[in-house]
Amino acid sequence: MDIPFNKPYLTGKELVYIEDAVKKGKISGNGYYTHLCHDFFERRYGFNKCLLTTSCTDALEMATLLIDIKEGDEVIMPSYTFVSTANAFVLRGATIIFADSRTDHPGIDEDHIEALITKKTKAIVPVHYAGVACDMDKIMALAAKYNLYVIEDAAQAIDSFYIGKDGVKRALGSIGHLAAFSFHETKNIISGEGGMLAINDTRFSERAEVIWEKGTNRSAFFRGEVDKYGWVDVGSSFLPSEIIAAFLWAQLENIVDIQQVRKSHWEYYNNKLQNWALENEIQLPILPSFATNNGHMFYIVCKSIEQRQSIIEKLKSKKILSVFHYISLHGSPFYKNSYIGRDLSESDRYSDRLLRLPMFYELDVQEIINAL
Amino acid sequence: MDIPFNKPYLTGKELVYIEDAVKKGKISGNGYYTHLCHDFFERRYGFNKCLLTTSCTDALEMATLLIDIKEGDEVIMPSYTFVSTANAFVLRGATIIFADSRTDHPGIDEDHIEALITKKTKAIVPVHYAGVACDMDKIMALAAKYNLYVIEDAAQAIDSFYIGKDGVKRALGSIGHLAAFSFHETKNIISGEGGMLAINDTRFSERAEVIWEKGTNRSAFFRGEVDKYGWVDVGSSFLPSEIIAAFLWAQLENIVDIQQVRKSHWEYYNNKLQNWALENEIQLPILPSFATNNGHMFYIVCKSIEQRQSIIEKLKSKKILSVFHYISLHGSPFYKNSYIGRDLSESDRYSDRLLRLPMFYELDVQEIINAL
Numbered sequence: 001m002d003i004p005f006n007k008p009y010l011t012g013k014e015l016v017y018i019e020d021a022v023k024k025g026k027i028s029g030n031g032y033y034t035h036l037c038h039d040f041f042e043r044r045y046g047f048n049k050c051l052l053t054t055s056c057t058d059a060l061e062m063a064t065l066l067i068d069i070k071e072g073d074e075v076i077m078p079s080y081t082f083v084s085t086a087n088a089f090v091l092r093g094a095t096i097i098f099a100d101s102r103t104d105h106p107g108i109d110e111d112h113i114e115a116l117i118t119k120k121t122k123a124i125v126p127v128h129y130a131g132v133a134c135d136m137d138k139i140m141a142l143a144a145k146y147n148l149y150v151i152e153d154a155a156q157a158i159d160s161f162y163i164g165k166d167g168v169k170r171a172l173g174s175i176g177h178l179a180a181f182s183f184h185e186t187k188n189i190i191s192g193e194g195g196m197l198a199i200n201d202t203r204f205s206e207r208a209e210v211i212w213e214k215g216t217n218r219s220a221f222f223r224g225e226v227d228k229y230g231w232v233d234v235g236s237s238f239l240p241s242e243i244i245a246a247f248l249w250a251q252l253e254n255i256v257d258i259q260q261v262r263k264s265h266w267e268y269y270n271n272k273l274q275n276w277a278l279e280n281e282i283q284l285p286i287l288p289s290f291a292t293n294n295g296h297m298f299y300i301v302c303k304s305i306e307q308r309q310s311i312i313e314k315l316k317s318k319k320i321l322s323v324f325h326y327i328s329l330h331g332s333p334f335y336k337n338s339y340i341g342r343d344l345s346e347s348d349r350y351s352d353r354l355l356r357l358p359m360f361y362e363l364d365v366q367e368i369i370n371a372l
Numbered sequence: 373m374d375i376p377f378n379k380p381y382l383t384g385k386e387l388v389y390i391e392d393a394v395k396k397g398k399i400s401g402n403g404y405y406t407h408l409c410h411d412f413f414e415r416r417y418g419f420n421k422c423l424l425t426t427s428c429t430d431a432l433e434m435a436t437l438l439i440d441i442k443e444g445d446e447v448i449m450p451s452y453t454f455v456s457t458a459n460a461f462v463l464r465g466a467t468i469i470f471a472d473s474r475t476d477h478p479g480i481d482e483d484h485i486e487a488l489i490t491k492k493t494k495a496i497v498p499v500h501y502a503g504v505a506c507d508m509d510k511i512m513a514l515a516a517k518y519n520l521y522v523i524e525d526a527a528q529a530i531d532s533f534y535i536g537k538d539g540v541k542r543a544l545g546s547i548g549h550l551a552a553f554s555f556h557e558t559k560n561i562i563s564g565e566g567g568m569l570a571i572n573d574t575r576f577s578e579r580a581e582v583i584w585e586k587g588t589n590r591s592a593f594f595r596g597e598v599d600k601y602g603w604v605d606v607g608s609s610f611l612p613s614e615i616i617a618a619f620l621w622a623q624l625e626n627i628v629d630i631q632q633v634r635k636s637h638w639e640y641y642n643n644k645l646q647n648w649a650l651e652n653e654i655q656l657p658i659l660p661s662f663a664t665n666n667g668h669m670f671y672i673v674c675k676s677i678e679q680r681q682s683i684i685e686k687l688k689s690k691k692i693l694s695v696f697h698y699i700s701l702h703g704s705p706f707y708k709n710s711y712i713g714r715d716l717s718e719s720d721r722y723s724d725r726l727l728r729l730p731m732f733y734e735l736d737v738q739e740i741i742n743a744l
Contacts, residue, residue: 008399015387018615027380027564029559054426054565057586057609071443083603087587090606185400185613192399192613195427214429215459215706231455231704234462237429241557241564243390243619330605334587 002319003368008185008192010253010359011168012309016185016247029239030219033246037196040252044247045159045171046197047179051204051212052245053238056155056195060088062238063178063197065211066204067123069094076116077125077153078108079330079347085127085153086329097121098330098339101346105129106354109346110138116341118143123149128157131188131294132287136162136175150176154198157181158189159259159292169292177201183248188262188296189255191248194240207283209233261361262295268365269298269357276372280307298357305352311372312355318371320358374691375740380557381565381733383626389574389618401611402591405618409568417531417543417568421550421577423584424617425610427618428554428567432460434610435550435569436581438576439495439521441466442562449497449525450480451702451719457499457525457530458701469493470702470711473718476658477501478726481718482510488713489514496523500544502530503560503662503666504659507545510535526570529553530561531631532666541664550575554621560668561627563620566612581674583607633733640737641670641729648744652679677724683744684727688729690743692730699723 016180021027033357034052038071041050053059064349069075077085079098086096097116102109113124124143126134143150157172158181164170173179178201183194199208209219215235239336251258270284277284283301287293315322328347330339358367393399406424413422425431436642449457451470458468469488474481478501485496495517498506515522529544530553531568536542545551550573555566571580581591587607592598623630642656649656655673659665674680680696687694700719702711729740 004397007397008394010394014394015391018390022380022386025379026557027377027562054430054612055609058426061608083588083607084476084609085639086603087606087608089606118655121699123694132727165396185398190399193401193609193611194613214455214456227697230699231458231701233706235455235459236433236463237427239565240426241566241616243564243615244613247615285587327600327602329603333604334603 001321003321003358003363005321005323005356006186006361009258010189011250013250013253014247014269017250018243019168021242022245027242028127029241030213031242031245033242033249034239035243037252038251041196041198041319046174047171047200048202049208050201051197051208051238052197052240052248053195053197053241055262056180056184057088058153058236058238059092059180059195059197060084060153061236062208062211063151063180064088064092064094066208072120073122074118074120075123075125076113076121076128079344080106080129080326080350081127081153081329082155082326085125086335093124095120096329096335098341098344100344101350103346105132105288106350107132107134110135113139113142117146117148120329121146121148123151125153126176126246127152127153127155128160128297130285131157131160131172131296133160133162133172133291135288135290136241137164140175149178152163152176152179154179155334156187156296158187158294159255161292163290163292173198174200178204186352187256188249188294189248191240191244191251193230194244194248207281212238242311258361259295262359263293265359265363265365266293266298268293269368272365272369273372296359298359300355300357301350301352302355308353308355320368320371322358323356324354325356373693375693375730375735377693377695377728377730378558379732379734380562381630384623386619389622390597390615393618399614401458401613402585403614403617405614405621406611409617409624413568413570418546419572420574421571421580423569423571423580423610424611424612424620425567425569427565428552428556429456429460429566430608430610431552431569432456432523432525433463433608434458434468434580434583435523435552437465437606438550438580439523443495444492445494446490446492447495447497448485450499451700451716452478452501452698452722453499453525453701454527454698455701457497458707464621466494466618467492468701468707470713470716472716475718477504477660479504479506479675482507485511485514489518489520492521493518493658495523497523497525498548499525499527499630500532502657502671503529503532503668505532505544505663507662512547521550524548524551526551527554528668530559530666531627532662532687535664535673537663545570546572550576559628560666561620561623563612563616563623566616566620576716577733579605584610630733631667634731635665635736637731637737638665638667638670641740644737644741645672645744669682670731672727672729673722674725674727680725680727686744687743692743694728694730695728697728
């Protein structure tokens with residue numbers, strides 16, 4: 001392909017910082033660059049506490065341990081999402097209650113959540129698809145009413161915001177009790193594989209650190225808060241190497257530039273494709289009024305699966321790679337026999353018809369426009 | 373400290389390969405360098421199949437999913453080990469049955485395992501402490517007799533071997549059904565944080581790949597074996613970034629040199645400390661006849677906890693850092709109330725008296741000898 005779907009962008013300092021991490025004599029986790037990244041996120045986005053993880057999947061798994069998900073607990077999430085959103089909870093024995101997507105956007109239909117809540121419901125997991133906010137006022141109100149946890153799947157949602165009914169603009173990932181981010185190479189800010197847990201509910205702060213450090217109180221020990229450290233809880237090795245944190249730090253130093261470029265690509269797509277979309281009965285992204293755009297993804301919703309396939313092939317013939325992704329999880333080989341809810345037609349519609357166009361820093365969007 | 377306990381060693385090619393990985397346009401997992409590493413391990417050590425992971429902990433967690441550990445299953449392992457050996461199984465609901473260490477070595481006392489086996493026992497987890505083999509003939513015979521799985525915790529055991537009763541020398545990690553390795557910065561071969569699962573029992577090969585790829589059949593899809601990929605199983609994001617794999621590859625290219633240097637450090641310690649050890653009633657490492665040495669760790673066993681403390685302090689006054697580590701898991705804050713077995717006096721003895729001396733590639737061992 002001449003134009004790939006994604007191309008990891010280097011700011012130029014990644015290898016410098018990796019070399020520096022090695023020179024500092026520490027390349028395992030929880031070192032100098034990890035702390036720089038934590039501080040950056042906490043200050044810039046108002047997260048109470050941040051912990052880098054080896055993936056967004058791992059951040060979600062930390063969240064399931066923190067809210068103590070057990071066999072039989074029910075968790076409500078959209079069906080149109082990545083497998084990890086569900087797997088993290090399935091690993092703890094939860095039953096997944098899949099919700100449909102909005103008609104104007106692939107995010108969870110907030111108005112359908114309440115009907116899915118039972119006495120077994122423990123959490124709602126809104127996924128900010130394409131970095132576009134779910135209606136968090138509605139979701140947090142439901143959580144308060146039914147005493148549920150909200151875990152934001154903010155994998156795609158770095159540097160994006162929700163504007164509440166009170167007019168206040170809050171960073172995605174800072175609203176739910178916990179939130180999971182991804183720095184996978186296809187994201188805006190990358191470290192190859194990588195993620196982060198944002199801990200907004202302070203009740204979880206101390207235990208989050210223990211679970212992150214393999215179930216030990218090692219961090220408290222090194223701060224001098226306990227006189228020896230040992231096995232105090234369940235946990236895993238959720239923390240990434242300083243090599244990964246050093247790479248990520250180089251990206252964060254350039255987040256303003258990266259975001260500006262991606263958002264301008266997105267605007268360019270959106271402006272130039274208006275007529276083409278109208279002529280071909282294709283839906284361009286719709287941003288709800290409470291959501292901002294972080295330039296993560298430019299997608300289109302085709303009028304049919306056949307039209308999508310023909311666009312994929314047309315672009316391929318011009319050596320441009322476009323991709324679709326999620327297949328509704330409620331109809332997946334793994335879960336379809338366990339799914340007993342109603343049809344999720346919007347979710348299936350996005351599964352069949354949503355197409356993602358190339359989006360990366362060094363992209364020349366006009367080349368895609370020309371090809372279309 | 374003038375002499376740290378550990379210092380990560382760079383072969384010189386790590387940053388070159390990381391840069392190359394970025395240039396290849398792919399820094400997420402399961403790419404060029406990941407495959408190089410897999411092939412290297414499979415060829416060199418005779419593992420049936422290898423999968424890099426983000427940590428040894430994660431490799432152990434993959435193993436628990438593969439052998440389908442469930443609530444109430446019992447798993448036998450030494451108490452003198454790292455918390456992750458146990459946590460990986462606790463996360464799946466297993467009851468941990470702790471065994472004592474050998475009198476001549478911190479590894480599990482193989483002769484005490486059979487008495488711990490019940491109808492609920494599902495696996496034995498021998499830990500090759502300091503890269504020194506457990507008696508795998510005995511352990512595999514028990515596994516065969518009682519139909520159990522053997523998961524080798526080979527975190528410290530890269531490039532070390534077991535010589536069986538048949539005289540054949542087999543790589544540690546190639547004998548049990550599954551084995552977990554660590555590339556944490558304190559190990560011989562490093563990637564900051566990192567690990568690997570070796571899959572020796574071919575029944576697990578296909579599912580291991582699925583679990584590794586977040587419960588999807590993505591790998592089979594890219595090989596053209598299935599026509600679409602989706603959610604087919606539980607799983608997690610176990611695979612490390614290509615950044616980590618590229619770093620690891622630079623280390624593997626130099627494994628012969630690294631091993632030679634570390635083993636010579638070890639021999640130097642062992643030769644030069646004989647008299648001092650005798651005079652101070654200190655036990656130097658004892659290698660069972662069936663085990664090889666991989667130069668991972670040089671430890672001493674003091675005659676008392678007080679003697680250990682005085683040696684730590686003496687070295688510290690000369691700006692040399694020596695460390696102890698495991699505290700018997702059966703007596704940990706997390707597990708002591710659940711532990712109902714007998715006293716594990718050997719395990720407690722190593723907890724109180726074992727001391728690790730500095731060990732890294734660029735170390736001048738004579739400086740430690742002088743200080744002692």
